[in-house]
Amino acid sequence: MSDIIRRDPRAEWIARNRLHPLHAAMQKVESSWMGPNGVIRKNPHAVGFIGPNGIKRIDRSGAQQGGAGKRSAASAVVQLPLHVVEQPAFHIVVVPDMVGGRLSSHDKDLLGLANKLAGSDGAVVAVVFGDYKETAFDTAGVDRLLHIEGEVFDGYAPEQRVLALSAVESQLAPRHWLLPDSRTGGGELGRRLAAKLGERPATRVWQVADGQCIGRAGAGQQDLLRSAPRLILAAVECADPVSDTRHEVRPLQLEDKIARCLPRIEDLGAVAVNPALIPMAEAEFILSGGNGVKDWAQFHQAAEALGATEGASRVAVDDGFMPRNRQVGATGTWVTARVYLAVGISGAIQHLQGIGACDKVVAVNMDPGCDMIKRADLSVIGDSAEILAALIKLATEYRQGGARDAA
Amino acid sequence: MQPKSLNIISLVSVGAHPTSGRARRAEQDARAVELGLRLAGDQLQVLHAGDPHEEALRAYLGMGLSEMTVLEQPKQGDALPLLSNYLKDSGAQLVLTGSQAETGEGSGMLPFLLAEQLGWPLVVGLAEVEKVDNGVAEVLQALPRGQRRRLKVRLPFLASVDNAAPAARQSAYGPARRGQLVAEDVAVVEDSLLAEAQLQPARPRPKRLKVIKAKSGAERMKAATAKASGGGGQVLKDVSPEQGAEAIFKLLIEEGVLR
Numbered sequence: 001m002s003d004i005i006r007r008d009p010r011a012e013w014i015a016r017n018r019l020h021p022l023h024a025a026m027q028k029v030e031s032s033w034m035g036p037n038g039v040i041r042k043n044p045h046a047v048g049f050i051g052p053n054g055i056k057r058i059d060r061s062g063a064q065q066g067g068a069g070k071r072s073a074a075s076a077v078v079q080l081p082l083h084v085v086e087q088p089a090f091h092i093v094v095v096p097d098m099v100g101g102r103l104s105s106h107d108k109d110l111l112g113l114a115n116k117l118a119g120s121d122g123a124v125v126a127v128v129f130g131d132y133k134e135t136a137f138d139t140a141g142v143d144r145l146l147h148i149e150g151e152v153f154d155g156y157a158p159e160q161r162v163l164a165l166s167a168v169e170s171q172l173a174p175r176h177w178l179l180p181d182s183r184t185g186g187g188e189l190g191r192r193l194a195a196k197l198g199e200r201p202a203t204r205v206w207q208v209a210d211g212q213c214i215g216r217a218g219a220g221q222q223d224l225l226r227s228a229p230r231l232i233l234a235a236v237e238c239a240d241p242v243s244d245t246r247h248e249v250r251p252l253q254l255e256d257k258i259a260r261c262l263p264r265i266e267d268l269g270a271v272a273v274n275p276a277l278i279p280m281a282e283a284e285f286i287l288s289g290g291n292g293v294k295d296w297a298q299f300h301q302a303a304e305a306l307g308a309t310e311g312a313s314r315v316a317v318d319d320g321f322m323p324r325n326r327q328v329g330a331t332g333t334w335v336t337a338r339v340y341l342a343v344g345i346s347g348a349i350q351h352l353q354g355i356g357a358c359d360k361v362v363a364v365n366m367d368p369g370c371d372m373i374k375r376a377d378l379s380v381i382g383d384s385a386e387i388l389a390a391l392i393k394l395a396t397e398y399r400q401g402g403a404r405d406a407a
Numbered sequence: 408m409q410p411k412s413l414n415i416i417s418l419v420s421v422g423a424h425p426t427s428g429r430a431r432r433a434e435q436d437a438r439a440v441e442l443g444l445r446l447a448g449d450q451l452q453v454l455h456a457g458d459p460h461e462e463a464l465r466a467y468l469g470m471g472l473s474e475m476t477v478l479e480q481p482k483q484g485d486a487l488p489l490l491s492n493y494l495k496d497s498g499a500q501l502v503l504t505g506s507q508a509e510t511g512e513g514s515g516m517l518p519f520l521l522a523e524q525l526g527w528p529l530v531v532g533l534a535e536v537e538k539v540d541n542g543v544a545e546v547l548q549a550l551p552r553g554q555r556r557r558l559k560v561r562l563p564f565l566a567s568v569d570n571a572a573p574a575a576r577q578s579a580y581g582p583a584r585r586g587q588l589v590a591e592d593v594a595v596v597e598d599s600l601l602a603e604a605q606l607q608p609a610r611p612r613p614k615r616l617k618v619i620k621a622k623s624g625a626e627r628m629k630a631a632t633a634k635a636s637g638g639g640g641q642v643l644k645d646v647s648p649e650q651g652a653e654a655i656f657k658l659l660i661e662e663g664v665l666r
Contacts, residue, residue, distance in 0.1 A: 100662060100663065133661075156548075156556060156558070158531075159528075183532075183550075183551045183569075184551050187515070188531045191514075191515060191516055191519040192519055192529075194516060194519065195516070195519040195520050195522070195523040196523065200516075200600065201514065201516070202514075203512075203513075203514040203515060203516075206612055214610075216513075216609060217511065217512050217513050217514075217606060218423065218508065218509055218510045218511060218512070218513040219422070219423055219425055219509040219510070219513065220425075220609060221423065221425070221428060221608070221609055222606045222607065222608060222609055223606070223607050223608070223609045223610055224512060224604055224605075224606055225604060225605050225606075225607060226600070226603060226604035226605075227603065227604075237612070237615055240615075240618075243620070244620070264528035264560065264561060264564075265528050265530065265558050265559070265560045266558065266559040266560070267556065267557075267558060268545070268556075268557040268558060268559055269556070269557060270554060270555070270556055270557075270666055271547060271554075271555040271556065271557050272666075273553060273554060273555055277553070278552065278553035279553065282551070282552045282553060283552060283553070284552045284554070284664055285659075285664035285665075306659070306665065307664075307665065307666065308664075338662060338664060339658075339659065339662050339664045341655070341659075359662075360658065360662060361640075362655055362658060364651070364655070368642065368644060373640070373642060374640075375640070376640045377640045377641070377658075378640060378641050378643070378654060378655065378658055379640060379641070379642045379643065380643045380646065380651035380652075380654060380655060381642065381643065381644045381645070381646075381651075382646065382648055382651050383648065386648035387648045387651050387652050387655070388652075389648070390648045390649045390651070390652030390653075391652040391655060391656060393652075394652055394653065394656045395656070395665065398656075398660075398665065
């Protein structure tokens with residue numbers, strides 16, 4: 001596609017018509033020519049081309065002929081080679097955690113391990129419960145996607161999920177089950193499944209090679225080396241994630257209906273916890289204020305209305321508006337929030353390092369050119385006080401609406 | 408406050424100090440005992456499968472227990488059948504365990520297997536028992552990131568306790584000496600795992616390298632000097648504060664952080 005030379009008939013027409021007002025501008029400027037006395041003359045202003053950020057660049061390698069050269073279609077995103085498994089010899093089933101509906105880095109490591117175990121003959125099946133927002137299953141290495149929906153799987157329903165997984169077991173008889181040994185659900189689900197299937201799992205596994213696996217044992221003082229069992233609960237960074245293939249993500253259906261069980265554990269929903277008591281390093285949602293915040297009473301009010309843990313940039317802490325233990329960044333706490341709402345923070349590099357592990361960053365700032373906005377997934381340019389006031393109003397309405405529905 | 412009839416058993420193991428490796432009371436099991444003491448007071452029963460002459464077990468007695476039952480078995484024995492046999496006949500309504508042993512395999516499977524064998528529901532990461540009413544308990548479950556979830560579960564049930572549960576009280580020396588370790592003779596079952604697997608000192612895990620798959624020098628340079636940038640974030644300019652707040656609010660709802 002990109003190699004096809006495209007003609008521009010209009011430019012050619014203008015080049016033929018010397019009376020056209022754009023004729024002079026669109027003429028290719030010669031950078032060197034033979035003068036009347038046989039001396040080569042050069043026009044240094046005509047050398048080079050204007051780069052993408054408006055700076056003149058000179059490329060002496062001859063690779064680039066400047067912007068006035070051939071016109072080509074916008075460079076297509078390089079497609080990774082597609083890995084196709086038409087008739088899988090066996091299946092490797094992965095049950096990712098899907099925290100927030102997306103594959104976490106732990107899940108991606110696990111899919112990398114699954115692809116290592118599957119080789120070229122096996123198919124990697126990902127079993128996903130409920131709604132998801134992930135769009136990159138193909139580059140993460142999922143050959144088959146088994147999406148199990150139903151309101152019985154919503155909320156906390158480990159027993160029902162185990163029943164669904166045992167239906168998968170009887171349909172596919174996978175060679176390996178891989179689950180993340182995490183506190184976000186995978187560790188529990190995997191152990192429940194192991195108890196149900198009667199398999200003895202290898203837990204906290206950090207290396208699988210040549211049919212042997214190594215996992216941490218006890219309190220982490222010892223390693224347990226054993227032959228790889230069918231069910232593996234793997235720790236973070238157990239393998240490298242898939243990076244150079246694309247997979248099909250062919251949808252897969254369960255043939256049998258999943259048995260229903262009466263839930264013995266009833267989920268009564270999340271309990272409101274005081275966000276100020278959650279350690280900042282593990283808070284899920286942080287509202288962070290910086291130099292741009294003028295009304296700190298309103299900032300605290302917003303944190304309360306949104307139910308967010310408070311954070312601050314160094315400037316806000318140095319100026320005495322927030323305590324030192326609330327500082328986010330290289331000198332303060334490195335946070336791992338899923339959503340980080342930065343109000344009036346321009347984004348010093350030390351601060352950006354501190355929020356490196358955050359999933360979604362939202363910036364509210366006056367300056368559209370600051371570094372925080374380059375990092376942010378959503379930025380709103382405007383006055384922070386007015387935006388916070390509007391946010392408080394929305395959040396209170398949302399809370400009251402929810403209370404009215406419950407009543 | 409709690410009805411007198413609540414029959415609670417805490418399962419304990421021998422832990423290992425993280426630095427010296429010396430035997431001690433296990434951190435999470437001590438929390439299970441603490442939770443049991445808060446619920447049942449001195450009615451709490453504590454159960455261990457292993458060596459009754461282990462001195463570290465006395466640290467549990469020092470938390471205010473007069474006695475503790477030990478199902479006698481050698482170190483390589485499988486604790487699971489002994490415990491499930493004992494619990495079947497014990498009439499316990501709530502069994503508390505830690506979530507993972509500090510010595511041996513430490514797979515954390517024991518509560519799950521016990522629940523499967525006994526046919527009881529299992530609550531993972533119990534933080535607090537709020538109330539027990541008519542044979543139904545309302546409990547708080549600890550979730551990652553400091554969150555809590557309320558669950559309703561019918562007695563009898565098993566619960567594993569992790570570091571979110573209340574911290575264990577200090578162990579006092581006098582009660583620890585005075586307490587009784589009651590040994591019970593049971594049939595020993597060998598654990599098959601250690602025949603095929605081997606324990607070795609933990610190797611430090613290899614650090615993940617940042618691999619840059621660049622084909623040309625320019626790409627490598629770009630990768631080396633790249634600034635942290637999300638790239639392609641949505642920027643809302645020249646909007647009213649209400650519209651901006653609306654957009655932020657929508658994202659918060661989508662991400663499910665507003666509750």
